Amino acid sequence: MTALRIVGPATALRGEVSVPGDKSISHRSVILGALAKGKTKISGFLAAADCRKTAQSLVAMGVKIDNLGQDDMVVHGVGLRGLCDSGEVLDLGNSGTGMRLLMGVLAGQNFTTTLTGDESLRRRPIDRIAIPLAQMGIKVTGQGERCTPPVTIYGGQPQAITYHTPMASAQVKSAVLLAGLYADGTTTVIEPGPSRDHTERMLAAFGAEITLDELQVSVVGSPELRGQEIVVPGDFSSAAFLLTAGLLAPDSQVTVRNVLLNPTRTGLLDILQRMGAEVEVANRRQVGGEERGDITASTSELVATEVGGDEIPRTLDEVPILALLATQAEGQTVIRDAAELRVKESDRLATTTKMLRAFGAQVEEQPDGLVITGPTRLHGATVNSYGDHRIAMTAAIAGLIVAGETVVEDTACIDTSFPGFIDLVGRLGGEISPNEAHND
Ligand code: S3P
Numbered sequence: 001m002t003a004l005r006i007v008g009p010a011t012a013l014r015g016e017v018s019v020p021g022d023k024s025i026s027h028r029s030v031i032l033g034a035l036a037k038g039k040t041k042i043s044g045f046l047a048a049a050d051c052r053k054t055a056q057s058l059v060a061m062g063v064k065i066d067n068l069g070q071d072d073m074v075v076h077g078v079g080l081r082g083l084c085d086s087g088e089v090l091d092l093g094n095s096g097t098g099m100r101l102l103m104g105v106l107a108g109q110n111f112t113t114t115l116t117g118d119e120s121l122r123r124r125p126i127d128r129i130a131i132p133l134a135q136m137g138i139k140v141t142g143q144g145e146r147c148t149p150p151v152t153i154y155g156g157q158p159q160a161i162t163y164h165t166p167m168a169s170a171q172v173k174s175a176v177l178l179a180g181l182y183a184d185g186t187t188t189v190i191e192p193g194p195s196r197d198h199t200e201r202m203l204a205a206f207g208a209e210i211t212l213d214e215l216q217v218s219v220v221g222s223p224e225l226r227g228q229e230i231v232v233p234g235d236f237s238s239a240a241f242l243l244t245a246g247l248l249a250p251d252s253q254v255t256v257r258n259v260l261l262n263p264t265r266t267g268l269l270d271i272l273q274r275m276g277a278e279v280e281v282a283n284r285r286q287v288g289g290e291e292r293g294d295i296t297a298s299t300s301e302l303v304a305t306e307v308g309g310d311e312i313p314r315t316l317d318e319v320p321i322l323a324l325l326a327t328q329a330e331g332q333t334v335i336r337d338a339a340e341l342r343v344k345e346s347d348r349l350a351t352t353t354k355m356l357r358a359f360g361a362q363v364e365e366q367p368d369g370l371v372i373t374g375p376t377r378l379h380g381a382t383v384n385s386y387g388d389h390r391i392a393m394t395a396a397i398a399g400l401i402v403a404g405e406t407v408v409e410d411t412a413c414i415d416t417s418f419p420g421f422i423d424l425v426g427r428l429g430g431e432i433s434p435n436e437a438h439n440d
Contacts, residue, residue, distance in 0.1 A: 030045070042230045
């Protein structure tokens with residue numbers, strides 16, 4: 001099992017870096033590229049395990065991809081109805097996004113496909129996709145009550161529906177919209193809150209007819225999707241780890257360039273502002289329908305805040321690192337309405353609590369959130385990632401800012417979303433090394 005060792009505290013973390021491409025946009029770019037006619041050139045593709053699995057699944061279904069899994073790829077689209085039966089079980093590894101989005105696509109095929117994943121993905125609920133697909137007339141079978149993987153999708157002719165999602169989930173919304181590409185007429189998704197909107201933005205760019213009305217999005221079936229050039233911006237969720245190091249280490253200033261600034265993703269920026277953090281955004285620009293810019297974070301004194309409601313889907317993947325920030329903020333930070341975190345790569349309310357407590361943090365787990373009291377002087381600890389990349393990286397950043405030795409166990413998962421994490425921390429002056437005792 002791989003592990004990392006950090007001896008803190010780091011001071012004077014400084015520099016300008018770029019992070020790898022956005023995970024959500026990378027998945028969608030290769031999927032829509034495959035379903036389009038003509039070539040889709042993708043630069044800045046996240047060449048990490050999760051997105052590679054999605055690309056490999058499409059290759060297994062007959063899509064040709066040049067430079068598969070590199071950050072510059074060309075997808076030779078086969079058209080909406082050009083995929084073929086792979087004849088094998090497709091393995092999406094750790095990727096909930098890959099599995100759930102592909103299920104939408106598979107709903108419209110004239111063949112049956114089984115999808116599986118690693119131990120973590122095989123624990124995650126897929127009923128949230130099976131239920132709307134059943135309403136569209138498509139049968140999905142899985143394991144147990146929550147329809148966990150392996151799941152089998154009996155492709156066919158989806159019927160257009162209007163679906164009210166029970167939770168703000170971009171994966172659910174996207175699966176229904178992708179199945180809607182194969183339906184006659186208009187498929188509509190209405191959400192209880194604003195989940196990330198990359199699917200609808202990218203579908204529109206590829207030529208689909210998309211209508212938006214606040215929390216409602218509709219797609220008209222059988223569009224002619226045309227190949228595009230996509231330049232994937234840096235992943236805000238990855239940048240958040242480096243920016244946190246810049247905020248919490250003394251005498252530091254960290255700039256992450258070319259980061260996605262889509263407002264459905266940047267809830268953490270608003271929260272940081274309320275917490276009194278010194279964070280600046282420069283060079284805001286639109287590229288290919290998504291805003292990007294450079295973010296600079298400097299050492300800051302933080303105050304506690306309350307986070308809930310619509311801000312949660314906009315901060316979803318940043319909650320573990322936000323919890324670390326809150327341990328250093330004056331007062332009680334309350335995070336609520338975040339029960340969705342329990343069905344991520346790990347139960348992130350439980351794993352964030354356990355991990356931060358090992359460092360000496362005051363964290364209380366609530367059914368739908370966390371209460372963190374700060375500031376606390378944290379100390380080095382030996383912690384486990386529970387196989388969750390965001391817990392592993394939050395723990396590594398915690399190790400960097402505290403005094404003493406920290407060992408983070410089970411860290412291979414970092415590669416699912418942020419290859420080069422350790423090198424980039426190193427370029428800012430922070431040292432994270434493989435822990436020889438644990439690496440075999
Ligand atoms: C994602 C959606 C989010 C997020 C995940 C990526 C996506 O999950 O947690 O990391 O790319 O659609 P939800 O489906 O809960 O929004």
